[in-house]
Amino acid sequence: MGEMQADKLNHFKEILTYSNPVGINQTTIVGHHPVYEVRSETTSEEKTFQGILAESGAQFVFNGHIHYPNLYVNRGSYTEAECPSFKDRYMYRIAAFDDDIASFSDVYLDQWPQIVVTSPIDARFYNPNMPLERMITHNEIRALLFDNVSITSAYAEIDGKLIGDLINQRQNLWTVSYSPQNYQTGIHYLTIHASSFAWGCSQGTRF
Secondary structure, X not given: OEEEOHHHHHHHHHHHOOOOOOOOOOOEEEOOOOHHHEEEOOOOOOOOHHHHHHOOOOOEEEXXXXXXXXXXXXXXXXXXXXXXOHHHHOEEEEEEEEOOEEEEEEEEOOOOXXXXXXXXXXXXXXXXXXOHHHHHHOOEEEEEEEOOOOEEEEEEEEOOEEEEEOEEEEOOEXXXXXXXXXXXXXXXXXXXXXXXXXXXXXXXXXX
């Protein structure tokens, strides 16, 4: 079990309310223990650790310790995403912000290409701290692709239908045009397929 004493809670609250002169668009919290495995005292305002998180405005709380596989819990005001174990599974997490909306992928060491879909993001992780209305203005599917050799091809499918080839825009960013207005109702399944000189991989998401 983790522990948060009152003095640490007060300091944590100060960090979250810190005002940077250049402005802070979004917040992500990274911790060690899962949220509800932290024994918490209260602040001078009678706030617990869990209560502070709920009011933090953070889109995600990333943690580990137990490393349950696929432990993604939507807490309503934020999404808790426990990272899988590097020790047991040789997995780690790649996270990104795209237009102030956070996304991530849990990937295996030396499994290439590595794919992070940044728009549209997975519907399992939607929460009120995400400016989700911006996704409807994104007229392209966007993904970050990583490999230790050159990527030779990448394409996108929605609900099993080919959307088109992704084009490398710069560095690791790849995109393909689509019409988000066609997918405003229901749940849809996006899959990115990518290949390099040595490997091939796919990443799926629902939106």
